[in-house]
Amino acid sequence: MIEQIRATxxxxxxxxxxxxxxxxxxxxxxxxxxxxxxxxxxxDRLIWNDACTHNLTNYVRGKRVPPKRDAPPARLGLVLxxxxxxxxxxxxxxxxxxxxxxxxxxxxxxxxxQDAGFATRTLGDLQPRCQTCTERVPxxxxxxxxxxxxxxxxxxSEVWQELDRLGVMTPGERQAFWDAEFxxxxxxxxxxxxxxxxxxxxxxxxxxxxxxxxxxxxTPEKRFFHTMxxxxxxxxxxxxDECARVCxxxxxxxxxxxxxxxxxxxxxxxxxGIDATTLVPLATFKPNENLEL
Amino acid sequence: MAETTFExxxxxxxxxxxxxxxxNLAGTSRIQYAPNIRIIRVPCxxxxxxxxxxxxxxxxxxxxxxxxxxxxxxxxxxxxxYARRRYNLMHGFLxxxxxxxxxxxxxxxxxxxxxxxxxxxxxxTQQVRxxxxxx
Numbered sequence: 001m002i003e004q005i006r007a008t009x010x011x012x013x014x015x016x017x018x019x020x021x022x023x024x025x026x027x028x029x030x031x032x033x034x035x036x037x038x039x040x041x042x043x044d045r046l047i048w049n050d051a052c053t054h055n056l057t058n059y060v061r062g063k064r065v066p067p068k069r070d071a072p073p074a075r076l077g078l079v080l081x082x083x084x085x086x087x088x089x090x091x092x093x094x095x096x097x098x099x100x101x102x103x104x105x106x107x108x109x110x111x112x113x114q115d116a117g118f119a120t121r122t123l124g125d126l127q128p129r130c131q132t133c134t135e136r137v138p139x140x141x142x143x144x145x146x147x148x149x150x151x152x153x154x155x156x157s158e159v160w161q162e163l164d165r166l167g168v169m170t171p172g173e174r175q176a177f178w179d180a181e182f183x184x185x186x187x188x189x190x191x192x193x194x195x196x197x198x199x200x201x202x203x204x205x206x207x208x209x210x211x212x213x214x215x216x217x218x219t220p221e222k223r224f225f226h227t228m229x230x231x232x233x234x235x236x237x238x239x240x241d242e243c244a245r246v247c248x249x250x251x252x253x254x255x256x257x258x259x260x261x262x263x264x265x266x267x268x269x270x271x272x273g274i275d276a277t278t279l280v281p282l283a284t285f286k287p288n289e290n291l292e293l
Numbered sequence: 294m295a296e297t298t299f300e301x302x303x304x305x306x307x308x309x310x311x312x313x314x315x316x317n318l319a320g321t322s323r324i325q326y327a328p329n330i331r332i333i334r335v336p337c338x339x340x341x342x343x344x345x346x347x348x349x350x351x352x353x354x355x356x357x358x359x360x361x362x363x364x365x366x367x368x369x370x371x372x373x374x375y376a377r378r379r380y381n382l383m384h385g386f387l388x389x390x391x392x393x394x395x396x397x398x399x400x401x402x403x404x405x406x407x408x409x410x411x412x413x414x415x416x417x418t419q420q421v422r423x424x425x426x427x428x
Contacts, residue, residue, distance in 0.1 A: 166389065175391025175428065204344075212348060220351050227347050227390065234382055259389050263382055282382070285374035287365065291381040293399045 001107070004145045005079060006043045008105050012077050013040040018103050021077035022059050024052040034059065046079070053112040053127070055240045056080070057087040057196040060097050075101045081109040083129065085138030086238040086273025087196040092140075093276045096199060106141025108148050109133075128157040128254070129241045139274060159258050166255070182222045184249045187215075191243035191253050192229060197236045204228055230256040235264045235280045238273045267291070301355035301421040305330045305414070306341045310368035311403045312360035318407030326411035327418035330358065337361065338399075339372025343383035346397060350387075356396045356421035358414065363401040373401070395420055396427060 009021045023046040025035035032051045037043055056078055080088065085106060091097055111130030131154040137144070166174055189205070192198045205213050205225055213228060214221035230253075237257040244254035264270050268281040307313040313334050319326060335341055338361025346357045359380065361373040380399045388394040398417050402410045 171388060171391050171393045172428065173391075174389065178390050213344075223390070224344075224347055224351050227386070228344055231343060231383065231386065234386075259386065260382070263385055267381060268378075282375070282378055285371065285378055287371075287374060289377075291377050293377065293380055293384065 001146050002046070002048050005048055005105060005107065006046050008143055008145065009037060009043045009046055009077060010040045012103050013037070013043065017075070018077040019074040021046070021079075021105075022056050023077075023079035023105070024048065024054070024056075027051075048079075048107060050111065050113045052079075052081070053245065055084050055087055055194075055196055055242045057084050057091060058194060058242070060088065060091060060102070060196070061199055073101065075103070077103040077105060079105045079107060080138050080141060081107060081112075082133065082135040082138050083109075083238055083240040085140045086135075087240055089140055089273040089276045090197055090236055090238060091199075093273075093278075093280075099276075104138070104141045104143075106138035106144045108137050108144065108146030110136065110149060127241065128159045129239055131157040132160070140276070159254055160262075162252070162255055163258055163262065178223065179219055181251050182226055183219050185222045185226070185251050186249065187217050187222060187225065188248065190246045190248065191251075194242045194246045195233070196240075196242075197233055197238075198229070204232070226251075226253070226256060229253075230260060233257060234260045235268070235270060235282050236272050237261055299422060299426060301329050301418060301424075301426070302353065303327075303330045303356045303358060303414075303418055303421060304349045304354045305332045305358040305360065306335050306338070306345065307332055308338045308340075308361040308368075308373075309334055309336050311362035311366065311401075312338075312410065314404035315360075315402040315406050315410040318404065319410045320407075322407050324407055324411040326414045329418045329421075330414050337367065337369050337372035338376040339367070339369065339374075341376060343379050346383065347387070350392055350396070350427060353427070355424075355427045356398070356417060358417055359397075359399040360402045360410070360413070361399075363403055366403060392427075393424055395424060 012018045013021060021037040023035050024032040025045045026047055027033035030051065034054055034056055035045050037045060060076060092099055111126040113125050114127055134153050136148050166177065192203060213224060237260060239257065239261055241254045247253060264281055270281050307316060316332060338359060341359050349357050361376055364373055367373045384394055384397055387397060400413050402413060
């Protein structure tokens with residue numbers, strides 16, 4: 001598979017289909033890191049393994065800014081997993097990047113392992129998102145690499161079990177749980193920076209006029225920040241769990257997002273990023289729907 | 294300390310065109326309702342970002358009431374349809390975060406429903422009073 005990725009990258013760089021390929025390269029201590037390949041001579045840096053956990057769609061917008069004023073924006077080649085492909089669909093739907101400027105190297109993904117930067121929380125080698133992933137094959141790509149194996153898919157993962165556990169608590173117990181989580185938050189905004197769907201030029205959390213999201217590092221204001229972050233991703237979060245992975249003190253952001261994903265799925269029968277045409281549930285409505293209030 | 298009865302602080306976001314006029318009607322009709330509500334007039338229930346509600350709870354509200362035009366009657370044609378979807382999700386999410394779902398209510402009150410306005414406010418205030426102060 002590595003050879004195929006390299007060959008594809010070499011080809012699209014040589015025939016000038018793209019100016020830049022973003023993929024994975026060897027990082028430190030068994031991890032990988034994003035690689036930015038500008039010329040065909042460098043493609044041998046690209047690798048593929050079960051530690052390629054980063055969601056590279058986060059780079060799609062920033063890296064396209066032209067270096068010179070009148071230069072055309074860079075065309076990108078991008079190595080995509082199944083969850084990344086859904087994130088890209090969200091960006092395409094919201095007109096954040098023209099599809100024509102991208103060449104997508106879809107890679108069939110058999111799941112990322114836990115110690116690839118993700119705190120080990122469950123049994124099993126795979127990250128929780130990969131344990132229940134039934135997709136494996138990217139939903140959007142220009143060339144597909146690898147074949148789908150009939151690998152085992154878990155019925156449930158630690159995230160869904162934890163959601164069920166919280167679901168039967170009393171509101172007071174839940175509040176205690178979340179207060180303990182939010183109390184640890186440093187407000188470093190790593191969760192926001194890493195999220196491909198969090199792309200506002202001016203984030204509500206840092207908006208000064210009006211300044212109604214407090215910037216204080218105290219639990220009520222942090223609770224407000226996290227409520228806002230999760231709500232702004234309602235129906236848009238694809239569940240790549242990058243926010244939870246990069247959180248330096250392990251706040252359970254994956255639970256907040258998973259709650260919204262499950263609720264949106266149940267209420268509106270909608271899953272983010274499956275295609276690039278359907279509107280997000282909160283951006284549309286049906287006059288005669290019967291919603292519980 | 295002498296035992297005082299708890300009086301809840303209720304914040305009401307009222308749409309200008311229906312519910313605020315409904316509140317007006319309740320007043321001019323001399324209908325009695327719970328004085329606990331602090332009314333904030335907004336152009337439309339679609340203007341009430343769910344984060345306003347979160348903010349209200351953070352700043353010490355015991356209950357939040359969002360009132361808008363009946364579905365189909367929105368002055369801006371479809372603002373309350375969006376509100377309906379948002380609050381359908383937000384209601385559950387606040388509950389998931391540990392805010393009792395009974396502290397938030399969204400309802401539809403038209404300009405002619407002064408009586409219903411008084412009823413909704415009184416019932417909701419009573420419900421919040423029974424729940425006690427927002428922790």
